[in-house]
Amino acid sequence: MKEMAKFLTSKEENYAQWYNDLVIKAGLAENSVVRGCMVIKPYGYALWEKIQQQLDTMFKETGHSNVYFPLLIPKSFFSKEASHVEGFAKECAVVTHYRLKNDPEGNGVTVDPEARLEEEYVIRPTSETIIWHTYKNWIQSYRDLPILCNQWANVMRWEMRTRLFLRTAEFLWQEGHTAHATREEAVEEADRMIKVYAEFAEKWMAMPVVVGHKSESERFAGALDTLTIEALMQDGKALQAGTSHFLGQNFARAFDVTFASREGTREQVWSTSWGVSTRLIGALIMAHSDDNGLVLPPRLAPLQVVIVPIYKGNDGLERIRARANAIMKDLREVGVSAQFDDRDTQKPGWKFADYELKGVPVRLAMGERDLEHDTIEVFRRDTLAKETLPVAGIARHVVGLLDEIQENIYLKASRLRDAMTTRVDSYDEFKRLLDEKGGFFLCHWDGTAETEALVKEETKATIRCIPLDATAEEGRCMVTGKPSSQRVLFARAY
């Protein structure tokens, strides 16, 4: 075990380096030759597939269908929604030509100047514009509403400073885009979906989140309201893990989408959009993992149980295999993924360390002595604890253990979050604790963009959200002393 652990920089020593080492050493992803774009490797993609499967199930349970819209968006579309253009049309990949040709000077291929597009296309940074251009044809009457669509896709934003999973130029995500006849219905939808995200974060990722509204200056470009889930990472920084936007009638207006109401009047359509991305993998890593490697919640772990044989000679291996097969059969019957690692190219100690690095929740080991005594060693990744148990009934025990691990890492993250959430009433104390302790801060704020900008400039902390579950409390803005009626959540963030 120890020999692998040293491959990772420790969290204490350098958190950013620990994160990057872990993503690479655990085989999740790596940087590519394309600026700011990553390669998602098999183990990382398997994790994304688990995330997708569960979210997709939840989207379908809430009545949504999947669709696919074009990757490219005509440049002019970005000018149609005034605030959207400011937020999205700037740093993006622009397609200007549609052909290469052999370089006349013999240096490979060159862009054919004859093949210039009349109007340039932008690789989608998000798809509101092209979707609303299309919805115009789908919506004539109230009978065509609501439209509840979602798309799993790649998007591109030409980010200057990138980090694997957390911020990449290209990333994978889902974007929901819904159209409604009334404001109430759209508000309700935006609310429903942020709650789906919160449930997914807490029950599946084992990651507690604060649900709330973004302040006006942190809203999505084009939204009237942005709801967010904010999670605390182990280094005390916040991470925005998902957002859901009430877009009002902004995109309907920009793309002239109206419908004949039940009463026969012509009305503009209301809309929402909501998304989560491969960034969730970064959140998952930073919420739970340790210096030995990944700690994955059993519900999302690509492999939940591994069985490692410790044997001498082929005879011993075959006797262990027979028992392992019986255990795996029992586990698979109840939907637990399990694998028997009989590779003879690696020693058991190396395997143990490797499965710890990869965050496999439960490791079973069986040796000669276990064969004699009908026992098996059970190791849990979250606490690193091991115990030797009888083989009889082991599958049932493991199923319970997986639930316990899921629960335990959620509780551990919750305790950390509670310990790292501080109520502060003085700006000086805020600044001091932000450096000394970090974490979430619940503070009074006067509600102005000026104060928010000042705090951001002076401390790099931002308002993560105005929590939904905040209790009304009279107070004074920690910066200006002006009256405030509830605390908001400040933090430095990824």
Add this chain to the structure above:
Amino acid sequence: MKEMAKFLTSKEENYAQWYNDLVIKAGLAENSVVRGCMVIKPYGYALWEKIQQQLDTMFKETGHSNVYFPLLIPKSFFSKEASHVEGFAKECAVVTHYRLKNDPEGNGVTVDPEARLEEEYVIRPTSETIIWHTYKNWIQSYRDLPILCNQWANVMRWEMRTRLFLRTAEFLWQEGHTAHATREEAVEEADRMIKVYAEFAEKWMAMPVVVGHKSESERFAGALDTLTIEALMQDGKALQAGTSHFLGQNFARAFDVTFASREGTREQVWSTSWGVSTRLIGALIMAHSDDNGLVLPPRLAPLQVVIVPIYKGNDGLERIRARANAIMKDLREVGVSAQFDDRDTQKPGWKFADYELKGVPVRLAMGERDLEHDTIEVFRRDTLAKETLPVAGIARHVVGLLDEIQENIYLKASRLRDAMTTRVDSYDEFKRLLDEKGGFFLCHWDGTAETEALVKEETKATIRCIPLDATAEEGRCMVTGKPSSQRVLFARAY
């Protein structure tokens, strides 16, 4: 029923128009504002999801893992593999800039000339180049082999003439990319995957295919051998539904990927790639559908069974609903998808026609008389036959019926293919029958690219493949009279 059928142009009248009408009227896809790109609508995407799920399962069963590589590929990569550049670097979308800015003259946004990329990127038309650039770092020794990866992704080829699903500028696909230590292993892999495609086509799409090798001039750019599955559409044209390529050491050589062998020598890596795309949806439509709409194989139908109530008053509806719920419960327990259509906005006749258009394999209808007699009307989409049966045991009957439909549409397509496959020995007869009858032609060919090109120029027919299961047969090339040892498959193709 008849009132809906008229929405479709008949196949006889205009096959191409029938196809396009059907794709649009059944809600599968539509053209978008982006040149040659389509919007895949909910029903079309649900079909794609069914296709993906099954193929993905088959890929995993054969040991493959999913990964994700960048959308963009540096332009220079296309010059690295000599024949690949000819095939792919030409008609493609080129990213030259990474920023838009507000137009100084106030006309929306414009491309920022300051933000020109040093090296342009191409939106992937296929990913061999960037993947092999990456594999170079993944492969040092024989222990790192084989690599068995697959990617589900969007790709772009700037096609001039596009048709929904069949040929679009952007399409969704999967591309498998494998690396091997030996030629034998790579050849075996290419073979394994074309057989996976053939099995999928026959067992799931209910579409018989001819498996074979492409002639040299029809090979994938960069391949030493291309295997293909060729299906016959109802208008007598062939459709290439999937390909698997043995790439030899071409990409390893181009990207300098070598490994230390077990014997300690340095060797170049062998590779394959293989893919199918949203084109399969086009194939599925053209293989089975009729003038009433889609005919979908039950194993891929997004909805397998619909129950339509025919009632007067709310009382009747509720009594039918109770029985329908019981039937749906039974169906769902055995994995059959079923829905009760209780919409009061549409009449039963409209619903019948709509479900026929959408190709739902089995429709159950229940009216007042059925309530009295404990019966239900069972309609099968493939033959349009209906019968009235007792409600007792209906779920079991439907399960059997779905299997029967799956089998029947496969047999129907097989019979058509057999009837439309002609052995011809004279070039004149070939030309005549190609126009009069169409379909597949098994002919002797002298094996030269010249003859192949001549036939293509004169008749627009191409060699679809050299069938794997062809029996040795001495003969003479129908064009040149030169000796030939087996027949090859000619057809006009999509």
